[in-house]
Amino acid sequence: MTRIGVITFPGSLDDGDARRAIRAAGAEPVALWHGSHDLDGVDAVILPGGFSYGDYLRAGAIAAHAPIMAEVKDAAAKGVPVLGICNGFQMLVEARLLPGGLIRNAHQQFIRRDQRLRVENASTAWTREFSAGDEIVIPLKNADGGYTADTETLKRLEGDGRVAFRYLGVNPNGSLNDIAGVANEAGNVVGLMPHPEHAIEPGFGPGTPAAMRSGVDGLAFFTSAIRATLAAA
Numbered sequence: 001m002t003r004i005g006v007i008t009f010p011g012s013l014d015d016g017d018a019r020r021a022i023r024a025a026g027a028e029p030v031a032l033w034h035g036s037h038d039l040d041g042v043d044a045v046i047l048p049g050g051f052s053y054g055d056y057l058r059a060g061a062i063a064a065h066a067p068i069m070a071e072v073k074d075a076a077a078k079g080v081p082v083l084g085i086c087n088g089f090q091m092l093v094e095a096r097l098l099p100g101g102l103i104r105n106a107h108q109q110f111i112r113r114d115q116r117l118r119v120e121n122a123s124t125a126w127t128r129e130f131s132a133g134d135e136i137v138i139p140l141k142n143a144d145g146g147y148t149a150d151t152e153t154l155k156r157l158e159g160d161g162r163v164a165f166r167y168l169g170v171n172p173n174g175s176l177n178d179i180a181g182v183a184n185e186a187g188n189v190v191g192l193m194p195h196p197e198h199a200i201e202p203g204f205g206p207g208t209p210a211a212m213r214s215g216v217d218g219l220a221f222f223t224s225a226i227r228a229t230l231a232a233a
Contacts, residue, residue, distance in 0.1 A: 004047040005042035013050035025222035034066040043229040044081040060090030081125035089191030100149035106174025107126025115169040117141040124187040125228035129220035136217035138194035149176035196221040218231040
């Protein structure tokens, strides 16, 4: 069975939800600790949402230097799938595993909403169960979610097809080019601000004005990782 590790940092809020999503997808969740130097032989790694180290300095800045991140960087370099969700995305850019940065929302307020996204890249380790152009709804909740990068980086990301997800309907935080998530060049490392782990079970959000959606648009992130690890075995 595929084993997917979820790293808990001081201030993590969604690590339990990520482990639950992994279990729902049919893999074995493995709890990992920020102060460890051991990934316990997992097949993939998730950096969950929350407010690691209280978001002091910058969101994700201190967590990017946690002891276990040295192992995450080594694993990513070897092709191990790594997913950063919200605060985890912030960690990945601070650790330079993904380009660009994440800054305060343009309206300077915490935002929470059911967010429409378009899948732009369906060939990463975390998106291969989607098709390019798929439109999905994933919960979003953040204060520092504005994706930013210099002109050359944006041009490279767009030209190489490394924008993984784009906001639809509304740009909730002022992200450049409506970018909601990006991938590294190899496609094994993906970061996004919305929370797929909160959309894995029928009948439990996101909702619409008419009725509750099925709430399973996020499940394919985790089944994609299972498929990627089995393909690599």
